Each structure stands twice: as structure tokens, then as C-alpha cells.
Amino acid sequence: MTRVSRRGLLLGGAAAGGAALGGGGVALALRDGDAPASADADEQATYPFEGEHQAGITTPVQRHLYFAAYDLTANATRDDLRTLLEDWTEAARHLAQGREVGETGAVGGSPLAPPEDTGEALGLGPNGLTITFGLGPALFEPGRLGLEKKRPALFEPLPSFALELLDEATSGGDLCVQACANDPQVAVHAIRNLSRIAFGRAQIRWAQLGYGRTSSTTRDQATPRNLMGFKDGTRNIKADEADELAAHVWSGGEGQDWFAGGTYLVTRKIQMLIESWDRTRLDEQEAIIGRDKGKGAPLSGDTEFTEPDFEAVSTATGDKAIPMDAHVRLAHPDFNTGQRMLRRGYNYVEGNNALGQTSAGLFFIAFQKSPRQFIDIQNALARDPLNEYIRHVASGFFAVPRGVRGGEHVAQDLFA
Numbered sequence: 001m002t003r004v005s006r007r008g009l010l011l012g013g014a015a016a017g018g019a020a021l022g023g024g025g026v027a028l029a030l031r032d033g034d035a036p037a038s039a040d041a042d043e044q045a046t047y048p049f050e051g052e053h054q055a056g057i058t059t060p061v062q063r064h065l066y067f068a069a070y071d072l073t074a075n076a077t078r079d080d081l082r083t084l085l086e087d088w089t090e091a092a093r094h095l096a097q098g099r100e101v102g103e104t105g106a107v108g109g110s111p112l113a114p115p116e117d118t119g120e121a122l123g124l125g126p127n128g129l130t131i132t133f134g135l136g137p138a139l140f141e142p143g144r145l146g147l148e149k150k151r152p153a154l155f156e157p158l159p160s161f162a163l164e165l166l167d168e169a170t171s172g173g174d175l176c177v178q179a180c181a182n183d184p185q186v187a188v189h190a191i192r193n194l195s196r197i198a199f200g201r202a203q204i205r206w207a208q209l210g211y212g213r214t215s216s217t218t219r220d221q222a223t224p225r226n227l228m229g230f231k232d233g234t235r236n237i238k239a240d241e242a243d244e245l246a247a248h249v250w251s252g253g254e255g256q257d258w259f260a261g262g263t264y265l266v267t268r269k270i271q272m273l274i275e276s277w278d279r280t281r282l283d284e285q286e287a288i289i290g291r292d293k294g295k296g297a298p299l300s301g302d303t304e305f306t307e308p309d310f311e312a313v314s315t316a317t318g319d320k321a322i323p324m325d326a327h328v329r330l331a332h333p334d335f336n337t338g339q340r341m342l343r344r345g346y347n348y349v350e351g352n353n354a355l356g357q358t359s360a361g362l363f364f365i366a367f368q369k370s371p372r373q374f375i376d377i378q379n380a381l382a383r384d385p386l387n388e389y390i391r392h393v394a395s396g397f398f399a400v401p402r403g404v405r406g407g408e409h410v411a412q413d414l415f416a
């Protein structure tokens with residue numbers, strides 16, 4: 001289906017049917033847990049689309065995100081869903097290698113017909129693009145697509161949470177696609193072309209652009225900062241922690257074989273009251289998070305990666321060094337029956353509102369084997385003083401099927 005690699009075009013080479021990147025060994029194929037080591041390597045990186053689990057979960061977090069949720073058209077059938085996932089899988093296999101969509105790509109077709117590929121990624125490398133597909137709970141509603149008997153036991157809509165102010169129009173969805181890449185245009189190109197492919201079967205319900213990762217999934221990546229200025233992702237689950245991934249991220253299927261090796265994806269658009277935060281004393285900011293703002297160490301002391309000591313007492317105040325309601329205490333596995341999650345969020349900035357306040361925040365993304373992990377930790381955060389400075393304004397919840405192997409399409413066993 002794919003005509004030519006985008007890099008092949010940049011180098012002036014025709015590469016019909018060739019490797020992901022033409023031009024004398026410029027390709028940099030990485031395993032899912034490996035991070036590229038330079039800017040050029042970032043641009044040339046490719047991650048395998050196929051694997052035991054979908055890419056874009058443990059993959060070293062790329063710099064940009066374009067996330068889209070889709071609704072099936074009102075009269076779409078189970079067969080429409082299956083063929084859509086088939087077509088999306090085929091396109092994603094090629095996009096992940098930095099190749100154009102369609103037989104004739106962006107400029108190789110008839111001048112009398114619209115091009116098959118939209119073309120804005122011509123000349124850009126693969127940029128480590130990963131495409132991750134998810135299914136929304138409404139697909140399993142009785143009487144809708146005949147999939148009710150295939151619903152994983154834990155896949156119920158999320159409950160409502162304290163203080164959230166969700167916008168329905170930018171929440172939920174029947175399907176989701178997470179595109180992550182080191183170049184924003186590459187991520188946007190992927191979603192745009194997948195949306196074209198969906199035409200007549202599904203349309204975008206909401207989409208979110210994110211920049212500046214707010215977590216790391218490998219030890220090679222420095223911990224990035226969120227828009228509150230704090231290092232975020234220090235204690236995230238890392239790609240090489242196989243036992244932690246098995247314990248907290250990969251589902252056993254809940255009696256549904258098609259879902260074994262999958263995971264649940266929760267997104268939360270969390271608006272930050274940036275201007276109020278910026279007028280808050282440094283020591284108060286640090287007490288709210290429970291970590292030092294400079295190096296990211298827990299307030300109990302030492303370095304970023306030192307385990308927090310929740311019993312340590314501040315000699316200055318006689319109180320607990322990490323306050324009883326600090327974010328990192330409330331979210332820590334020790335106080336949440338050992339539960340953890342793999343976080344993979346991004347910053348977002350969307351101009352200003354009518355009051356001149358910055359419309360910015362965290363597009364929180366977490367993968368977990370059970371929705372309970374998110375629910376319990378989010379409930380624990382109900383008394384987080386951080387809530388004075390944030391508001392959850394949108395929510396997404398999806399079942400992410402296992403990865404595909406040669407010739408398969410995403411969620412193939414769902415239709416068996």
C-alpha cells in the first residue's frame with residue numbers, strides 16, 4: 001500500500017517497497033525500551049509497530065502528542081468497526097516506518113484525484129512515531145454491536161470524582177488513537193490520515209495536542225518538568241521493570257482472551273490555575289507536591305531517586321518532612337494498597353481565556369491493568385491541596401488491546 005519512504009523523498013531517492021528509511025543506513029530501528037541518543041537519532045528513530053504489547057506505552061516518551069477520540073457513525077456495524085481497525089492497522093504499520101499512506105502517496109497519484117496521503121510529513125523522518133489504539137466502553141453496550149459478551153469484566157465507565165468539572169464534548173469516545181512522535185507534524189499527520197481512512201465509519205469526537213512530555217519510561221531519559229515547574233515521572237514504572245509491568249500494567253484478560261496482554265488507558269485533561277500557582281511561595285509549592293523543586297528529591301532529603309521517607313520529621317518544624325497531604329504521599333503505593341500506574345502525560349497550552357489567564361495544564365495519560373488503580377489513587381487525591389490549583393475538565397477511558405503480530409490487525413481476536 002505504501003509507495004515511498006518520506007526520508008527517501010528528502011534524499012531524492014525512490015524507495016518503492018524498500019526499508020523504513022532509504023539512503024544508506026540512516027534508519028535507526030530501536031527496541032521498544034531504547035531511547036535515541038541525539039537530535040538526529042530522534043528524527044531517524046523508528047519503533048516496531050508489531051509486538052507483544054502495543055507501542056506507545058513503554059516506548060521512551062517522545063516529545064509530542066496528538067491524541068484523538070472517535071465516535072462510530074450512528075449506523076456503523078460490527079463489520080464497520082472490524083474493517084476500520086483492519087485499515088487503521090495497515091496504515092499504522094507504514095506510518096510507524098515513516099512512510100506515506102496509500103498506493104500512490106501524497107504526489108504520485110493522478111492529478112485529477114485527491115492525493116491518498118495528505119503530504120505534510122513529506123521530508124520529515126519517522127521521528128519515533130508510535131500509534132496506540134484503544135476501544136471505549138460504549139462499544140460493548142448490549143444491543144449495539146453484538147460485542148457485549150466480549151466485555152472485559154472490569155471495563156465499566158469510570159465513576160465521577162470529587163471536584164471534577166468534565167466537559168462531555170471533550171470526554172469519552174468509542175475509539176482512541178494516541179500518536180506520539182519527536183516532531184509534532186508527524187504526530188498530526190498520523191491522526192489526520194487515520195481520520196481520513198475512518199471517513200463514513202467514525203469521526204473525531206475530540207482531540208488534544210500535547211508538547212513537552214511529563215514523564216519518562218526509561219532510565220536513559222532525564223525526568224522532564226510539568227508546567228508547575230516540578231520534575232514529573234521520577235517514580236514512574238520504567239520499560240525495563242518487567243515484574244512491575246506484569247503486576248501493574250498488563251492485563252491477564254479478565255476471562256476475555258482477546259484482552260490478555262492489553263491494558264486500560266485513562267486520560268484526564270487537567271487545567272492548571274497557573275497564575276495562582278506562580279504567586280505561591282516556593283516552600284508552599286514544595287510542601288504541596290512533597291518534593292524539592294530544584295532537583296526533585298523527596299522533602300525527606302537526598303537525591304531525586306532516593307525513596308521518600310514518610311516517617312522523617314523536619315528538625316525546623318517538628319512536623320513530618322513530607323506533609324501528610326503532600327501529593328506524592330497521597331499518590332504513593334504505600335498508601336494505596338501497593339497500586340502503581342505507568343504515567344505518560346504531556347503539557348498543553350491553548351492560549352488565554354477571556355480573563356487573560358493562561359489556558360494550560362497537564363494532559364494526564366496513565367496505563368494500568370485495572371481501572372481500580374486510577375480510581376483509588378484519584379479518590380485519594382480528593383484531599384490533595386494541589387486541587388486549589390487544578391481542575392479536571394475532560395476524561396477518557398479506553399481498553400487498549402495487546403500488540404499485533406505479522407498479518408494481524410488490532411483487536412483481531414475480539415471478532416473471532
Ligand SMILES: C=CC1=C(C)c2cc3[nH]c(cc4nc(cc5[nH]c(cc1n2)c(C)c5CCC(=O)O)C(CCC(=O)O)=C4C)c(C)c3C=C
Binds near residue numbers: 234236
Ligand atoms: C490519579 C492519578 C494522578 C493524577 C491525576 C495526578 C496529577 C498530577 N500530578 C502532578 C505532579 C506530580 N505527580 C507526581 C507523582 C505521582 N502522581 C501520581 C498520580 C497522579 N498525579 C502518582 C501515582 C505519582 C507517583 C507516586 C509515587 O509512586 O511516588 C510527582 C512527583 C514525581 C514523580 O514521581 O513522578 C509530581 C511532581 C500534577 C502537577 C498533577 C496535576 C496537574
Ligand SMILES: [Fe+2]
Binds near residue numbers: 327
Ligand atoms: Fe501526580
